[in-house]
Amino acid sequence: MELDIVALSRLQFATTALFHFLFVPLTLGLSVLLAIMETVYVMTGRTIWRQMTKFWGVLFGINFVVGVATGIVMEFQFGMNWSYYSQYVGDIFGAPLAIEGMMAFFLEATFVGLFFFGWDRLSKIGHLAATWAVALGSNFSALWILIANGWMQNPVGSAFNPETMRMEITSFFDVMFNPVAQAKFVHTVSAGYVTASIFVLGVSAWYLLNGRHLKLARRSMTVAASFGLAASLSVVVLGDESGYLTTEHQRMKMAAMEGMWHTEPAPAAFNLIGLPDQRARETHFAVQVPGVLGLIGTRSLTREIPGIFDLVEEAKDHIRDGIRAYDALQAIRAAPNGDAAPAEAKATFGDLGHRLGYALLLLRYVEDPRRATEADIEKAAWDTVPNVPTMFFAFRTMVGLGFFFILLTGTFFWLSARRALDRRRWLLRVAVIAIPLPWLAAELGWVVAEVGRQPWSIEGVLPTAAAVSNLGASTVLTTLLGFIAIYTCLFIVEMGLMLRAIRKGPDPDTGPEAPLAPGALVAAE
Structure with missing residues (x-):
């Protein structure tokens, strides 16, 4: 990749x-776990549950603060580095971002303050309501971000206006209830629940291994295992729904994830493993499971899933239609006013305007898409293929980790039911080692979603190369290095605070039990 302004x-x-997304899943999941723990405290009156809520709340607070700080940068970047994107689709994209900002900085932050400073100022029920408000605010904040991102993947409820040269909203209802956005929301939130569950499970396992805070650790592991098992199973189910919607709305992404270069007879086989070769345009050493991809992608035995070669041929036709739409748009823009535009041009744009984005793919090769040659169209069509090896391996690693989380949480759920959480020290070590794995899965999910959409910033509407600001490469490189330096410092500080809080354990004022020697645990390895 050339180090130009786009790259x-x-x-x-x-x-x-990617850095900001390190904090989002834990915020989503821990907020709900805190609400569950405090609910048990209010129902039972047992102070151990209050102690648990306050301890895990400290870790939530550290994570929340850094997450909010890094999230602010995300929104400012649209105006800094992606000004044409903001101008082109700001009428649509800006609305959910504004709502998210209000929920995050007003609703969410307000109740976070009540959670930390209201323990001795609010009644039990009042404080519990504030805690649940934190959980709901965190999750609804994510909803609006994913509505915005879902629209980038499937731009419904909008249309291009030739007079303003902008995308404009035609139905906020369609944008809000975009099936891709809704599927992404529930899938992302469930992944956050898994992340928090594995985090609580691993930290509690560390306490058990060291014979510290045993009552807190055992109860925390029981809650995390139960909640995590349900969340892990839901991630798989909701991932299946995401796969189906990808086949419906982003067929090139599906083909790239599967390394499927040629259309297969229905139902298509699933490539369990293989070695995709983007240069040779084939997948070597593929081990296939017959019919599985067809069932996942189409939920039928008769519908075909097109391969990359067929989708590239389809993209060529879309580019040719886009050139006609671009020509009609220029005729409309050249008229003294919109009403005086040639009727034929208006009719052509009305029919083919939704393909205009494909003509913009040619700007990488020619200044005027109408002057493109067949060779230019061929290259632009192949540009619609994302990085297949990245998609292929990122998706399989993510899925493999998802099934591992089901196994891990299911095992600890079974052990908690038998009151034998500390009888398999090797399993406790596995739980500690597994702490970073949900973050890896979440980051890979982001890679699959965003790399799979390339070369589009808005699927089929606006190419990424046409969305950037007119800045110098040195300017962007300088800010990139600055962000890396600042974020590295933030990460070191955040990790230091989290580890310090974990080593300290729950607040001594709440009466933690005296430490036990690790040898007091029953070892059955």
Whole structure:
């Protein structure tokens, strides 16, 4: 990839987004776990549950603060590095971002303050309501972000206006209830629940291994295992729904994830493993499971899933239609006013305007898409293929980790039911080692979603290369290095605070039990 303005802008956005997304899943999941723990405290009156809520709440607070700080940068980048994107689709994209900002900085932050400073000022029920408000606010904040992102993947409820040269909203209802956005929301939230569950499970396992805070650790592991098992299973189910919608709305992404270069007879086989070769345009050493991809992608035995070669041929036709739409748009723009535009041009744009984005793919090769040659169209069509090896391996690693989380949480759920959480020390060590794995799965999910959409910033509407600001590459490189330096410092500080809080354990004022020697545990390895 050349270090031009487009590559650098993409790299900067990816860096800041991936870093910010380190905090989002834990915030989503821990907020709900806190609410569950405090609910048990209010129902039973047992102070151990209050102690648990306050301890895990400290870790939630550290994570929440850094997450909010890094999230602010994300929104400012649209105006800094992606100004044409903001101008082109700001009428649509800006609305859910504004709502998310109000929920995050007003609703969510207000109740976070009540959670931390209201223990001795609110009644039990009042404080519990504030805790549940934190959980709901965190999750609804994510909803609006994913509505915005879902629209980028499936731009419904909108249309291009030739007079303003902008995308404009035609139905906010369609944008809000976009099936891709809704599927992404429930899938992302469930992944956050898994992340928090594995985090609580691993930290509690560390306490058991060291014979510390045993009452807190055992109860925390029981809650995390139960909640995590349900969340892990839901991630798989909701992932299946995401796969189906990808086949419906982003067929090239599906073909790239599967390394499927040629259309197969229905139902298509699933490539369990293989070695995709983008240069040779084939997948070597593929081990296939017959019929599985067809069932996942179409939920039928008769519908075909098109391969990359067929989708590239389809993209060529879309580009040719886009050129006609571009020509009609220029005729409309050249008229003294919209009403005086040639009727034929208006009719052509009315029929083919939704293909205009494909003509913009040609701007990488020619200044005027109408002057493109067949060779230019061929290259632009192949540009619609994302990085297949990245998609192929990222997706399989993510799915493999998902099934591992089901196994891990299911095992600890079974052990908690038998009151034998500390009888398999090797399993406790596995739980500690597994702490970072949900973050890896979440980051890979982001890679699959965003790399799979390339070369589009808005699927089929606006190419990424046409969405950037007119900045110098040195300017973007400087800010990129600055963000990396600042975020590295933030990460070190955040990790230091989290580890310090974990080593300290629950507040001594709440009466933690005296430490036990690790040898007091029953070892059955």
